Structure formats: structure tokens, C-alpha cells
Amino acid sequence: xxxxxxxxxxxxxxxxxxxxxxxxxxxxxxxxxxxxxxxxxxxxxxxxxxxxxxxxxxxxxxxxxxxxxxxxxxxxxxxxxxxxxxxxxxxxxxxxxxxxxxxxxxxxxxxxxxxxxxxxxxxxxxxxxxxxxxxxxxxxxxxxxxxxxxxxxxxxxxxxxxxxxxxxxxxxxxxxxxxxxxxxxxxxxxxxxxxxxxxxxxxxxxxxxxxxxxxxxxxxxxxxxxxxxxxxxxxxxxxxxxxxxxxxxxxxxxxxxxxxxxxxxxxxxxxxxxxxxxxxxxxxxxxxxxxxxxxxx
Amino acid sequence: xxxxxxxxxxxxxxxxxxxxxxxxxxxxxxxxxxxxxxxxxxxxxxxxxxxxxxxxxxxxxxxxxxxxxxxxxxxxxxxxxxxxxxxxxxxxxxxxxxxxxxxxxxxxxxxxxxxxxxxxxxxxxxxxxxxxxxxxxxxxxxxxxxxxxxxxxxxxxxxxxxxxxxxxxxxxxxxxxxxxxxxxxxxxxxxxxxxxxxxxxxxxxxxxxxxxxxxxxxxxxxxxxxxxxxxxxxxxxxxxxxxxxxxxxxxxxxxxxxxxxxxxxxxxxxxxxxxxxxxxxxxxxxxxxxxxx
Numbered sequence: 001x002x003x004x005x006x007x008x009x010x011x012x013x014x015x016x017x018x019x020x021x022x023x024x025x026x027x028x029x030x031x032x033x034x035x036x037x038x039x040x041x042x043x044x045x046x047x048x049x050x051x052x053x054x055x056x057x058x059x060x061x062x063x064x065x066x067x068x069x070x071x072x073x074x075x076x077x078x079x080x081x082x083x084x085x086x087x088x089x090x091x092x093x094x095x096x097x098x099x100x101x102x103x104x105x106x107x108x109x110x111x112x113x114x115x116x117x118x119x120x121x122x123x124x125x126x127x128x129x130x131x132x133x134x135x136x137x138x139x140x141x142x143x144x145x146x147x148x149x150x151x152x153x154x155x156x157x158x159x160x161x162x163x164x165x166x167x168x169x170x171x172x173x174x175x176x177x178x179x180x181x182x183x184x185x186x187x188x189x190x191x192x193x194x195x196x197x198x199x200x201x202x203x204x205x206x207x208x209x210x211x212x213x214x215x216x217x218x219x220x221x222x223x224x225x226x227x228x229x230x231x232x233x234x235x236x237x238x239x240x241x242x243x244x245x246x247x248x249x250x251x252x253x254x255x256x257x258x259x260x261x262x263x264x265x266x267x268x269x270x271x272x273x274x275x276x277x278x279x280x281x282x283x284x285x286x287x288x289x290x291x292x293x294x295x296x297x
Numbered sequence: 298x299x300x301x302x303x304x305x306x307x308x309x310x311x312x313x314x315x316x317x318x319x320x321x322x323x324x325x326x327x328x329x330x331x332x333x334x335x336x337x338x339x340x341x342x343x344x345x346x347x348x349x350x351x352x353x354x355x356x357x358x359x360x361x362x363x364x365x366x367x368x369x370x371x372x373x374x375x376x377x378x379x380x381x382x383x384x385x386x387x388x389x390x391x392x393x394x395x396x397x398x399x400x401x402x403x404x405x406x407x408x409x410x411x412x413x414x415x416x417x418x419x420x421x422x423x424x425x426x427x428x429x430x431x432x433x434x435x436x437x438x439x440x441x442x443x444x445x446x447x448x449x450x451x452x453x454x455x456x457x458x459x460x461x462x463x464x465x466x467x468x469x470x471x472x473x474x475x476x477x478x479x480x481x482x483x484x485x486x487x488x489x490x491x492x493x494x495x496x497x498x499x500x501x502x503x504x505x506x507x508x509x510x511x512x513x514x515x516x517x518x519x520x521x522x523x524x525x526x527x528x529x530x531x532x533x534x535x536x537x538x539x540x541x542x543x544x545x546x547x548x549x550x551x552x553x554x555x556x557x558x559x560x561x562x563x564x565x566x567x568x569x570x571x572x573x574x575x576x577x578x579x580x581x582x583x584x585x586x587x588x589x590x
Contacts, residue, residue: 025394026395026398028388029391032388032391032405032406036406036408036465039417039420039421042423042424043419043423054429055428055429058428059424059431108316112315112316112317115312115313117299119309120302121304124309131316134320135580140548141523142328142330143548143552144549144552144562145328145329145330146323149323149327149330150323164319164323165323168322168324188302227411227413228413229413229527229530230527233530245415245527270419273413273416274412274413278408280411281407281410282408285403
């Protein structure tokens with residue numbers, strides 16, 4: 001933040017003329033940034049206080065002394081009705097969901113997009129429409145029948161049942177199709193002259209040139225998988241299968257009956273649940289932005 | 298499609314099998330079940346079902362609750378899409394015009410993308426809570442007796458604010474990328490022709506951003522319809538009562554809480570048709586753009 005304030009203050013002094021337009025631009029951007037930051041910063045600060053202080057004094061604006069207790073409790077204390085699940089277990093489940101979803105989606109959709117873009121075969125158009133009808137129809141609109149299908153397959157409370165139905169949409173295939181279409185025609189011509197077959201071409205040429213795209217889609221899909229809420233809520237009744245985001249709901253339900261709700265731990269859990277995807281997006285933002293924006297073209 | 302392609306009769310099918318299998322089992326089967334179920338009345342214990350034709354649809358569409366939820370969803374979607382697009386556009390224009398700190402601003406304005414909707418909902422609870430929320434205190438100090446979870450429109454206000462907050466980053470990223478892809482030559486020419494900032498923006502930059510804006514509009518509509526589920530569920534603490542809900546939330550309530558399987562299926566089918574129309578619109582539009590650029 002400091003370099004932003006000096007950025008506003010310095011140039012006018014040197015030039016002796018304040019460029020009010022520039023100042024105004026920065027004011028808007030700072031207000032916007034604060035709007036995005038404030039809810040999280042306030043939650044972070046309040047999560048370091050004890051419940052009585054929060055209950056009587058409301059949201060806190062400074063760092064308290066109970067940070068260790070709250071985060072320790074959120075991460076390691078067994079909670080829930082059956083007292084079997086702690087934050088670490090939920091984080092493991094979130095990781096399995098995020099990674100399983102991202103990797104599964106990338107493998108399956110790269111194969112499908114490769115077939116659709118690089119091969120001439122019967123029913124190609126038909127396959128294309130079968131796949132792309134699913135593009136914007138999220139799991140939410142067919143949630144009840146999906147639940148029944150997964151139930152009848154005996155997949156409730158399994159990682160397969162958690163991950164695979166979420167993969168059943170064409171977003172990844174669509175991204176890779178768009179990307180493959182932008183790969184120059186000459187690549188395949190040259191590879192064919194050199195005698196490369198489909199498998200050879202895929203692994204030795206297409207996968208290497210797609211590296212950035214794969215990384216970008218991995219980030220987008222990991223965040224998407226990690227952040228899933230409705231589906232895990234419905235299909236995991238066994239607390240051992242809870243993810244962090246699913247755990248938020250659990251905490252709210254305990255909250256309703258309590259005299260003084262465990263605010264500190266709830267906020268700590270929310271902070272823990274958001275940290276991994278936020279870090280990934282910030283650290284790899286260049287890849288991530290590129291992947292998102294490419295997908296539109 | 299490529300001009301040069303492999304010709305193999307079997308191999309592409311092998312590549313497509315995993316995708317097609319997953320889609321068949323977890324997309325077309327449930328979607329088919331929803332369509333089938335929407336024509337049947339199932340008893341609450343699932344022992345028998347009777348064919349009732351279009352009854353579930355007529356009951357749904359004429360139900361006063363459904364109509365009010367549909368109206369609310371329409372308004373909610375419009376307000377969320379408008380404010381998250383407008384604020385993101387404003388911020389993108391400003392972030393594009395400053396030189397100092399541009400990268401810092403970009404990071405600060407986009408990172409909320411990674412926050413899960415229910416986590417955003419929890420932040421919302423804390424800010425708007427009757428006992429501890431600072432927003433409630435500010436509202437009370439200006440004479441607005443803000444009661445989240447009690448007053449219908451107060452709950453709606455909180456839902457809109459949290460939903461907009463969560464959606465600004467993605468709109469910002471796309472608008473900023475769209476602005477930065479406007480060639481320098483075009484900008485300089487515009488600067489000479491039309492030195493006034495706002496007028497230059499609306500006559501030169503904005504038309505060039507129109508495709509991005511249209512794409513984002515569809516994304517925002519689907520977001521407000523579906524992805525806000527987590528925000529709403531947490532803000533209502535899982536018990537909506539008299540608070541406003543969206544159509545997707547009602548599908549969930551009727552199907553899983555009310556055990557009205559036929560009605561829930563009929564609502565699912567209506568939503569699917571709605572989204573299918575959006576998909577076709579967007580798809581045609583994108584194909585056309587790829588063709589021209």
C-alpha cells in the first residue's frame with residue numbers, strides 16, 4: 001500500500017501541477033481494492049479473538065490473543081456429531097477433490113478435444129454436439145436425479161462419486177478445443193511428413209506446446225473443484241468425507257443452537273478454507289489470467 | 298476443425314470414450330431421469346409413481362410461490378449482473394489507465410475469484426449479522442433497522458452485495474484483458490480525434506469491448522442463477538424461511554426437503570431449457586467471433 005500512496009504524492013510535487021485525473025483514478029482503484037479486501041481482513045482479524053469478546057463487541061479491528069487457540073481448534077480438534085473429523089482431514093478431502101477433479105478433467109478433456117480437432121471420422125459432428133450440449137448446464141440443474149444415479153450406483157460417500165459427476169461437463173474439452181484450433185496447421189503437416197502417428201504427435205508435439213494452457217486450466221479447475229459446495233453437501237453424509245467448504249455449513253448448524261457461537265473457530269475455518277486456492281491464484285496469476293482469457297476466444 | 302487431419306476409423310472413438318461415458322452416465326442419464334420424473338407423481342416413500350402428464354409443470358408454473366421465486370430470481374440476476382459488470386468495468390478502465398501500481402491493483406482486484414461462494418457467504422454473515430455485524434450498526438446509525446434473516450428485502454440486499462463482491466474479479470479480469478488488447482494505434486488515433494475522456498471511451502473503447510461484455514453477460518447470468526447457491530445457503534443458515542431464494546435453491550428445497558420429486562424435476566427441466574437457450578446463443582456468438590478474428 002505504501003508505494004501506492006507515494007505514487008500519488010510524488011509526481012505532482014515534481015511537476016508542481018497536480019494531475020487530478022490521475023489522483024481520481026487511484027482513489028477509485030484504492031476504494032475498489034479496499035472493498036475486495038475489507039471483508040477478508042476483518043474476518044482474519046476477528047478470527048484472532050475469543051468468542052465472548054466477539055459476541056459482545058462485534059467484529060474486531062485489531063489482532064487479538066486467541067489466534068493460536070482458534071486455528072489449533074479449527075485444524076486439529078475433532079468436531080461434528082460423530083467427533084471424527086478435524087480440519088486436517090477436511091483439508092485432505094478438499095485436496096483430493098481439487099486435484100482429482102483437475103487432473104481427471106484435464107486428461108479426459110484433452111483426449112476428447114484431440115479427437116474432435118485432429119481427426120476426421122464418422123459421427124464427428126454428432127459427437128461434437130453430444131459433448132457441447134453439456135457446456136453450460138451445471139450440476140445444479142440436475143442435482144436431484146444426479147444424486148439418485150450416484151446413489152443407485154452405490155457411490156455415495158466415495159471419492160469417485162464426489163469427483164466424477166463434476167467432471168461430466170464439457171468446459172475443459174471446450175478450452176482445449178479452442179486452444180488446439182489455434183495451434184498452427186503446419187505442425188501436423190510437418191509431423192506427418194516425418195512419419196509421426198497420432199499417439200506420437202500427441203505426446204511429443206501437442207502436449208509440449210500446450211504446457212502453459214494445461215497449467216492455466218489446472219489452476220482454474222483446481223479452484224473450481226476445491227470450492228464445490230452443493231454436490232459435496234448432498235452426497236457426503238459421512239463426516240470423514242467432508243471437505244473444508246462443506247465444513248462451513250456444519251459450523252453454521254452448530255452455530256444456530258449455541259448461546260455464544262464459536263465465532264473464532266468458524267472464522268478460522270473460513271480463512272483456512274480460502275487460503276490454498278487464493279495462494280495458487282495469486283502466485284500463478286499470469287498463467288491463470290491467460291487461461292481464463294484464452295477460453296473466451 | 299483442421300484442414301489436415303488424421304484419418305483413423307477407430308482411434309478417435311477410443312479417445313472420446315472416457316468423456317462420452319462420463320457424460321452418458323452423469324449427464325444424460327440424470328437429465329433423462331429429470332425429464333421422465335417431471336411427468337410422474339411419486340409417493341413420498343418412493344414405492345410407486347403415477348403418470349400425470351403435464352400436471353407437474355402446470356402445478357409448478359401456476360404456483361404462487363414459484364412465480365414469486367421466479368420474479369425474485371429475475372430481479373436478483375439482473376441486479377447482480379448489472380452491478381458486478383458496471384463496477385468491474387469502471388475498475389478495469391482505471392486499472393488500464395494508471396501506470397504506477399498497475400500490477401498491484403490487478404492482484405488486489407482479482408484474488409477474490411478464488412474464494413468459494415459459501416466462504417463469501419460466511420463473510421457476509423459476519424458483516425451483516427444482527428449481533429456483531431458492522432454493516433448492521435452503520436445501517437442502524439442512519440435509521441435503517443437492518444435485520445438479516447428477518448426482513449425479506451434486507452436479506453436480499455445482503456445476498457446481492459455478497460454475490461456482486463464475489464463476481465467482480467472475473468469480470469474485471471476479462472474487461473482488463475479486453476482493454477489491453479485494443480491496439481495502441483487505435484487509442485492514439487482516438488486521442489487525436491476526441492480528446493474528451495468519457496466520450497472517447499463510449500465511442501471507441503466500449504464498442505471494441507462489446508463482444509467481451511456480451512460474453513460476460515451470459516457468464517454473469519449463469520453465475521447469478523447457479524453459483525450463488527452457496528452464498529444463499531450460508532446467508533440463510535440453511536433455513537430460508539421467509540427469506541428470498543432463487544429458482545435453483547427452490548429445486549433443491551422441493552426435491553430434498555419437501556420430497557416433491559415430480560415438482561422438483563419439472564423445475565429442473567425448465568431451468569435446463571433456459572440454460573440450453575443461453576448456451577446456444579453463446580455458442581453461435583463465439584463461433585462467429587472466432588470466424589471473424
